[in-house]
Amino acid sequence: MQTFFPPQAQALVVLLMSLLLPLTKPFTVIVSDSGNQSALLDGPQSGFTMNRDGARTDAREQEAVYDIMRATGNDWATDIPDVCRGRWHGIECMPDKDNVYHVVSLSFGALSDDTAFPTHNPQPIPAFLGQLSPTLQTLVLRENGHVGFIPTELGNLTRLKVLDLHKNNLNGSIPVSLGRLAELRSLDLSRNTLTGSIFSLSFPVLNVLDLSQNLLVGSIPSTLGSCHSLIKIDFSRNRLSGSIPESIGSLKELILMDLSYNRLSKPFPTSIRKLECSPSVDSQGKSNGVCYTF
Numbered sequence: 001m002q003t004f005f006p007p008q009a010q011a012l013v014v015l016l017m018s019l020l021l022p023l024t025k026p027f028t029v030i031v032s033d034s035g036n037q038s039a040l041l042d043g044p045q046s047g048f049t050m051n052r053d054g055a056r057t058d059a060r061e062q063e064a065v066y067d068i069m070r071a072t073g074n075d076w077a078t079d080i081p082d083v084c085r086g087r088w089h090g091i092e093c094m095p096d097k098d099n100v101y102h103v104v105s106l107s108f109g110a111l112s113d114d115t116a117f118p119t120h121n122p123q124p125i126p127a128f129l130g131q132l133s134p135t136l137q138t139l140v141l142r143e144n145g146h147v148g149f150i151p152t153e154l155g156n157l158t159r160l161k162v163l164d165l166h167k168n169n170l171n172g173s174i175p176v177s178l179g180r181l182a183e184l185r186s187l188d189l190s191r192n193t194l195t196g197s198i199f200s201l202s203f204p205v206l207n208v209l210d211l212s213q214n215l216l217v218g219s220i221p222s223t224l225g226s227c228h229s230l231i232k233i234d235f236s237r238n239r240l241s242g243s244i245p246e247s248i249g250s251l252k253e254l255i256l257m258d259l260s261y262n263r264l265s266k267p268f269p270t271s272i273r274k275l276e277c278s279p280s281v282d283s284q285g286k287s288n289g290v291c292y293t294f
Contacts (some may be wrong), residue, residue, distance in 0.1 A: 055092065057084040057101040060131045065091065065103060067126035072108050072144055094135075102135035108144060124148030125165075130156040142166040150189075152177045159183060163243070166210070167191040174199060174211075189214070189236065198235075203227050210234040212258065217241070220259075225250045237261040246271045 062083050069077040084093035084101040092105035125146050129139070130153025137159055146168040154163070155177025163181065166188045173196030174189065181187075186208040197218030198211065206227050216238040224233070225247025232255060240262040248257070249271020 055095070057082050057103075061103045061135070064081050064126070064128050064131045065106065067128045068106065068108055068141075069124040071126050071146070073123075074108075093136075103132055104135055105138035106132075106136065107138070107140040125151055125154075125170075127151040130154060133157045134159045136160060138162040140164040141168070145169055146170055148172075150175050150178075150194075154178065155180045157181065162186045162187045165192065170194060172196070174216075179196065185229075187216040198240075201227055203229075205229050207231045211238070213237045215239060218249075220245055220264075221241070222247045224248060227251070229253060231255050233257040233259075235259050235262065240264060244269055244272065248272055 042221045065083045066078045069075065080088075083091055084103070091103065093099045093101045094104050096207065123146070123147070125141060129136075130151065133156040136157050139154075139157065139160060140162065142164050143166065146165070148170065149172035150165065150170055152175040154160075155175060157163075158180060160181050161183055163178070163184060164186065167190070170189075170192040171194065174194055177204065178187070179199060182204060184203050186207050187203070188204060188210040190210045190212045192214055194211070194216060194220040195213040196216065198216060198221055200221050200223040201209075202223050203209075204227070207229055207230065209227070209230060212234040213236070216235070218240065220235065220240060220244035222245040224230075225245060228251065230251050231253055233251075234256070236258040237260070240259070241264065243265050244259065248254075248270045249269060
């Protein structure tokens with residue numbers, strides 16, 4: 001038996017469809033810092049979109065994603081015909097003007113809400129990830145249990161804004177090549193077994209720097225003072241020695257700095273004492289001005 005709707009109800013359905021339909025296919029142009037239109041367009045990533053004539057994922061980038069799938073024990077996922085097809089949690093893609101899709105964000109591992117690829121039998125971070133340059137902006141491989149060194153090839157990801165390798169089993173030194181990541185806003189290498197010294201840091205837009213709970217030695221580089229956008233520094237629970245550089249006193253945006261459980265010498269620089277601390281608020285709504293821990 002067919003169901004009939006009065007004309008008023010039919011008109012309402014048509015109106016709702018006309019309002020909602022545009023929302024199902026968003027299309028936003030990303031504008032670069034220079035003011036010129038970027039070659040990447042943030043378009044819909046549905047299966048329908050990916051099936052359009054000529055739409056495809058960059059072959060080298062797809063192989064790089066397959067490599068990290070294997071490194072997290074998700075070999076089954078290499079059977080996915082196109083990693084940008086649909087909306088796989090943990091993989092975000094954007095098409096360029098030639099309708100070629102590029103990977104802009106990867107999140108694999110213990111963040112179960114963010115990825116469809118949980119970690120099994122972890123392996124070293126594949127160096128081939130460096131082939132995702134220059135489109136990759138976010139790389140999150142936290143709590144994967146990755147072993148071995150941080151690949152120097154990650155320094156090729158010059159568009160990267162977030163690099164998060166927190167709580168793995170990574171060892172060796174921090175690659176100097178990471179210093180080429182001038183657009184980084186957050187760098188988290190905490191809770192690994194990294195050794196060696198901290199290289200000369202110079203990240204103009206970096207907000208968060210967390211190297212805590214490693215085995216780092218040597219002194220804090222004076223170039224840290226050139227990272228003027230820093231809000232948080234955490235070097236706690238390492239084996240750092242020497243004095244705290246006076247240049248840190250120029251970090252006017254700094255809210256939290258934790259250098260505890262190291263072997264740093266006293267007295268601390270007078271420039272740090274002169275820094276005005278932005279007060280934080282705890283869970284009870286009480287304000288406190290504790291910003292620095294040594």
